[in-house]
Amino acid sequence: MSSAARSLVLKIWHHEIPRRRAPPRNDLGGELFTKLLKKARSAVGLLRFFLSNRTEVLELTLEHLWLVGISMLCAVAVGVPLGILLTRKPALDKPILGGANVMQTIPSLALFGLLLPVPWIGERADRLTILALTLYALLPIIRNTHAGIVGVDRAVVEAGRGMGMTDRQLLFQVELPLALGVIIAGVRVATVISVGVATIAAAIGAGGLGEYIFRGLAMVNNQLILAGALPAALLALLADVSLGLIERRLRAPQ
Numbered sequence: 386m387s388s389a390a391r392s393l394v395l396k397i398w399h400h401e402i403p404r405r406r407a408p409p410r411n412d413l414g415g416e417l418f419t420k421l422l423k424k425a426r427s428a429v430g431l432l433r434f435f436l437s438n439r440t441e442v443l444e445l446t447l448e449h450l451w452l453v454g455i456s457m458l459c460a461v462a463v464g465v466p467l468g469i470l471l472t473r474k475p476a477l478d479k480p481i482l483g484g485a486n487v488m489q490t491i492p493s494l495a496l497f498g499l500l501l502p503v504p505w506i507g508e509r510a511d512r513l514t515i516l517a518l519t520l521y522a523l524l525p526i527i528r529n530t531h532a533g534i535v536g537v538d539r540a541v542v543e544a545g546r547g548m549g550m551t552d553r554q555l556l557f558q559v560e561l562p563l564a565l566g567v568i569i570a571g572v573r574v575a576t577v578i579s580v581g582v583a584t585i586a587a588a589i590g591a592g593g594l595g596e597y598i599f600r601g602l603a604m605v606n607n608q609l610i611l612a613g614a615l616p617a618a619l620l621a622l623l624a625d626v627s628l629g630l631i632e633r634r635l636r637a638p639q
Contacts, residue, residue: 427608434612446616449593452511452586453579453620456518460575464523465568468530469556478531485524493517493585501589510591514583521582522575529571533564566636573628580621584613594620 435442471478491499496517501507506516537560545559561568587595594613601609 431608431611431615434608438612442612442616445592445594445596445613446620448591449580449583449595449617449620452514452518452583452591452593453576456515456579456583457522457572457576459515459519460522460526460579461572463519464526464571464575465530467523468527468568469534471527471531472534482524482527485527488520489524493521493582494588496520497585497589510586510589513589514586514591517586518579518582522579525571525574525578526568527571529567529574530564533567534560536567537563566632569628569632569635573625573632576624576628577621580617580624584617 467481471481488496497513500513500516503513503516506512534556541559541563542555545555550558583593584595584598586593587599594617597609597613598617599613601607601611601613
């Protein structure tokens with residue numbers, strides 16, 4: 386081998402081989418900083434979106450609250466009497482609770498589709514949504530009303546009977562007041578479920594915060610999706626915390 390060739394080999398050995406064997410640079414800190422910077426930019430962008438579209442966000446939030454509020458009033462008006470009925474007619478336990486269980490197993494979009502042909506109900510998206518949310522909310526309310534009344538101390542009930550109370554007086558003056566904490570727990574679960582399911586109502590044109598979610602999915606825009614999902618999650622959290630406080634207050638020993 387000539388001296389020129391030997392010199393070329395030595396240069397390659399001294400310059401290329403060490404560079405190949407050199408350990409990779411540790412860029413974890415830089416990657417973490419880049420990710421945090423992206424998250425911060427997304428948060429700032431979302432905040433700007435809320436500020437620039439605050440009127441629309443407020444309108445959709447109020448629509449969402451209206452759908453959930455009306456459906457919960459209907460669910461309580463139907464579910465509590467059905468729960469009371471089960472304590473008086475145990476034979477109806479399986480058909481009523483079974484029917485409420487079936488409603489919980491039907492996917493929300495499928496339930497909306499099943500209710501569309503119903504006269505008068507299917508003519509307007511808000512009516513259809515309220516009925517669907519009411520059906521979804523029935524199970525926890527019926528079950529907790531039944532469990533709360535059945536769980537009342539029988540000695541207290543018998544003491545009321547001994548004082549000459551009628552069944553109606555026992556129900557409204559003894560059983561329901563003592564079972565109220567358990568009933569509120571059922572309403573709490575039903576409300577959180579309704580807040581979540583109500584986002585799907587935008588798919589049939591009923592409005593609410595789901596409008597942003599479906600718009601964001603159609604446009605592949607994460608900011609729009611979060612603009613609908615975050616307020617809905619906050620509403621569910623607020624409902625859970627506030628009703629939980631009421632529940633604990635009612636269950637606390639007097």
